[in-house]
Amino acid sequence: MELANTLSTHGESKGGVLAHLERLEIHMNRSRKKLEEPQGAQAVGSALGTKIQKLRRLRDKLRAEVKQRQAGVKASTANVEPDQTLDMSEQEVLERKRENLKAILQAYRFTGLSGKLTSRGVCVCINTAFEGNLLDSYFVDLVIQKPLRIHHHSIPIFIPLEEISAKYLQTNIQHFLFSLCEYLNAYSGRKYQADRLQSDFAAFLAGPLQRNALCNLLSFTYKVEPGGQSFPFCARLLYKDLTLTLPTDVTVTYQGMEALSTSWEEQRASHANLFRTKPLHQVFTSFARKGETLDMSLVS
Amino acid sequence: MDAGLAEVRALEAEIAALRRACEEPPAPAEDAAGGQKSFQEVYQSDSGGWESSEDLRSHLGHLESELLFLSALTGINIRNYSKKTEDLTSTEMTEKSIKKVLQRHRLSGNCHTITFQLEFQILEIQNKESLSSVITDLNIIMEPTEYSELSEFVSRAEEKRDLFMFFRSLHFFVEWCEYRKRTFQHFKEKYPEAVHLTEGASSSCMGVRSTSQPGFELVIVWRIQIGEEGKVLPKLDLLTQVPLGALELDKNRVTETAPLSFRTLLGVLGIEATLESLIKLLSTEAND
Numbered sequence: 001m002e003l004a005n006t007l008s009t010h011g012e013s014k015g016g017v018l019a020h021l022e023r024l025e026i027h028m029n030r031s032r033k034k035l036e037e038p039q040g041a042q043a044v045g046s047a048l049g050t051k052i053q054k055l056r057r058l059r060d061k062l063r064a065e066v067k068q069r070q071a072g073v074k075a076s077t078a079n080v081e082p083d084q085t086l087d088m089s090e091q092e093v094l095e096r097k098r099e100n101l102k103a104i105l106q107a108y109r110f111t112g113l114s115g116k117l118t119s120r121g122v123c124v125c126i127n128t129a130f131e132g133n134l135l136d137s138y139f140v141d142l143v144i145q146k147p148l149r150i151h152h153h154s155i156p157i158f159i160p161l162e163e164i165s166a167k168y169l170q171t172n173i174q175h176f177l178f179s180l181c182e183y184l185n186a187y188s189g190r191k192y193q194a195d196r197l198q199s200d201f202a203a204f205l206a207g208p209l210q211r212n213a214l215c216n217l218l219s220f221t222y223k224v225e226p227g228g229q230s231f232p233f234c235a236r237l238l239y240k241d242l243t244l245t246l247p248t249d250v251t252v253t254y255q256g257m258e259a260l261s262t263s264w265e266e267q268r269a270s271h272a273n274l275f276r277t278k279p280l281h282q283v284f285t286s287f288a289r290k291g292e293t294l295d296m297s298l299v300s
Numbered sequence: 301m302d303a304g305l306a307e308v309r310a311l312e313a314e315i316a317a318l319r320r321a322c323e324e325p326p327a328p329a330e331d332a333a334g335g336q337k338s339f340q341e342v343y344q345s346d347s348g349g350w351e352s353s354e355d356l357r358s359h360l361g362h363l364e365s366e367l368l369f370l371s372a373l374t375g376i377n378i379r380n381y382s383k384k385t386e387d388l389t390s391t392e393m394t395e396k397s398i399k400k401v402l403q404r405h406r407l408s409g410n411c412h413t414i415t416f417q418l419e420f421q422i423l424e425i426q427n428k429e430s431l432s433s434v435i436t437d438l439n440i441i442m443e444p445t446e447y448s449e450l451s452e453f454v455s456r457a458e459e460k461r462d463l464f465m466f467f468r469s470l471h472f473f474v475e476w477c478e479y480r481k482r483t484f485q486h487f488k489e490k491y492p493e494a495v496h497l498t499e500g501a502s503s504s505c506m507g508v509r510s511t512s513q514p515g516f517e518l519v520i521v522w523r524i525q526i527g528e529e530g531k532v533l534p535k536l537d538l539l540t541q542v543p544l545g546a547l548e549l550d551k552n553r554v555t556e557t558a559p560l561s562f563r564t565l566l567g568v569l570g571i572e573a574t575l576e577s578l579i580k581l582l583s584t585e586a587n588d
Contacts (some may be wrong), residue, residue, distance in 0.1 A: 133435075134437065
């Protein structure tokens with residue numbers, strides 16, 4: 001393919017000490033940039049602040065050390081140049097190649113889709129994640145014959161597998177698999193949010209969180225100040241599109257007596273907006289942050 | 301305290317990376333996966349002895365065909381991959397039987413004509429009951445492409461550290477682009493007089509010119525958008541170019557309402573039939 005050329009310019013295989021150091025430097029610069037942006041704006045809590053200060057000092061020390069090493073290495077690279085592959089026997093070259101291939105095959109799991117050949121076809125593994133958290137995986141064992149057939153699978157019953165396979169399995173296998181990924185990742189994401197709400201923010205909930213198997217209908221009663229005397233809010237979140245992790249319909253109602261007062265109405269509306277735009281556990285993190293005065297043991 | 305915690309995490313990650321850079325022997329730099337293992341190690345882990353070159357070759361053949369199969373199945377080619385792990389378990393953690401490992405992965409490849417290079421870190425924490433794996437840092441480098449839509453999407457994927465969304469949306473995006481290209485090419489071949497692809501078939505615009513009335517032109521702008529949650533959706537718009545004189549005669553304001561009618565038509569007929577009917581509208585005039 002014509003891509004071979006463009007790719008080799010990345011120099012992955014050319015390696016070399018200099019290239020490596022260069023990469024390290026780029027990486028460091030990038031993290032530095034990321035770190036420096038949010039600085040200043042936030043007033044960090046004192047304990048956390050000290051920790052950050054300490055870490056920063058350590059980092060700066062290490063950076064200096066790495067730089068020193070770089071200088072040393074640069075000076076000595078001239079002597080290390082001779083091509084090592086010359087000394088390798090054919091056997092060794094093949095071994096190296098094999099290990100490399102094995103690693104690449106394993107790396108497919110990071111695309112969300114990986115597979116293992118079976119005697120009849122392929123067993124596809126679908127990985128799910130939500131915002132960086134790697135969650136459950138599912139498998140679909142496909143028999144490769146005409147027509148393509150699903151032999152076994154671990155897809156939950158409430159995922160519309162039949163509908164998706166009827167649409168795409170015979171005509172576009174890639175589309176079939178990625179659609180399944182979309183549904184499964186969205187389900188995992190919704191479930192993760194509901195689980196986090198239950199486990200980390202139980203103190204805010206006035207009663208159990210109710211959800212259906214698909215986790216696309218959640219309803220719960222909550223207070224913004226845990227243990228406070230205020231009346232609770234009732235939220236009902238509906239995710240009509242099963243491939244999404246943010247709700248399509250949000251209803252928040254206030255159960256208090258002074259339901260008509262504007263401050264409560266404002267709060268109610270702002271909550272509804274938060275639920276529509278942010279993952280559930282993040283909304284509650286922000287509630288917890290607002291109630292800075294409240295007992296921190298309830299939140300952690 | 302999210303920002304603070306995030307900074308602590310980022311600092312810790314950087315410190316870990318720097319520490320490693322310090323400890324690393326300076327000579328053989330990062331190589332393709334497995335390259336750093338001594339050969340002895342490889343034999344021990346694999347077969348427990350020397351293999352004949354023939355066996356090795358056939359095994360290689362198997363692996364190669366498996367790789368071809370996987371890339372056909374997913375539409376994603378992985379060309380290079382390497383991984384480094386670092387044990388972050390402190391003695392205090394060992395006492396509580398907690399294991400903490402930081403993996404640094406580098407991966408490059410392509411999906412159709414779009415090439416990518418990824419660097420990400422996964423922090424694995426295992427205690428007695430559970431194992432949690434979290435992507436703590438994701439960097440995506442892409443070669444500049446003709447698709448400007450991708451860059452915004454890439455930064456969103458980085459921000460959310462959503463590796464799977466990146467690949468999923470990239471796949472759907474490329475699929476739509478290929479479909480758009482095929483559709484444009486199809487109409488160009490079918491109606492070579494009326495259809496103009498001035499920016500090539502891969503661009504987002506297709507012009508349709510009246511064959512009998514010079515000056516009348518429709519431009520179909522077909523964008524492919526990637527939404528907040530990585531959803532890929534086509535967005536089609538109609539632009540009209542009508543000579544001024546004709547505009548004055550347009551009492552029913554057909555030109556003005558055309559973009560809206562175009563939307564309605566799309567909803568009813570779908571993309572291909574809508575485009576076909578528009579082209580026919582302008583090219584049949586020539587036959588009258």
